[in-house]
Amino acid sequence: MSRKSKQKEVILGVVKSTHSHPTANWVYEQVKQEISNISLGTVYRNLKSLKEEGEIQELNFDGAMSRFDGITRNHYHFRCERCERIFDLDEQVDATLNDRIEQTTDFEVIDHRLEFYGRCHDCLS
Numbered sequence: 572m573s574r575k576s577k578q579k580e581v582i583l584g585v586v587k588s589t590h591s592h593p594t595a596n597w598v599y600e601q602v603k604q605e606i607s608n609i610s611l612g613t614v615y616r617n618l619k620s621l622k623e624e625g626e627i628q629e630l631n632f633d634g635a636m637s638r639f640d641g642i643t644r645n646h647y648h649f650r651c652e653r654c655e656r657i658f659d660l661d662e663q664v665d666a667t668l669n670d671r672i673e674q675t676t677d678f679e680v681i682d683h684r685l686e687f688y689g690r691c692h693d694c695l696s
């Protein structure tokens with residue numbers, strides 16, 4: 572395996588191995604343990620390219636750094652406003668929403684994203 576594809580493989584592995592929806596910085600810290608001379612820029616470039624290849628998702632939240640998700644099929648998230656953790660919700664994606672929007676507009680809907688926010692169990696206790 573070339574050095575380049577090895578780097579990409581390790582980065583993908585790190586993103587897929589967690590449910591924490593990490594930032595690029597977090598991914599970089601993990602990858603460094605395996606490839607000590609990698610740069611943050613290289614990690615960014617690979618995350619971008621993995622996203623373009625459909626291997627990972629990039630999530631953007633208001634005023635926050637991008638977060639990366641190893642699960643690429645549509646699923647809903649809960650974001651804690653206090654600790655900024657992002658949780659996957661075990662809630663079925665409502666495909667009828669797409670149809671409803673298409674019926675009430677002249678838009679073609681590809682899919683939708685749904686994000687709930689509030690406070691998580693840890694922040695409440």
Ligand SMILES: [Zn+2]
Nearest residue numbers: 651654691694
């Ligand atoms: Zn919280």
Ligand SMILES: [Zn+2]
Nearest residue numbers: 640642648659
């Ligand atoms: Zn997720």
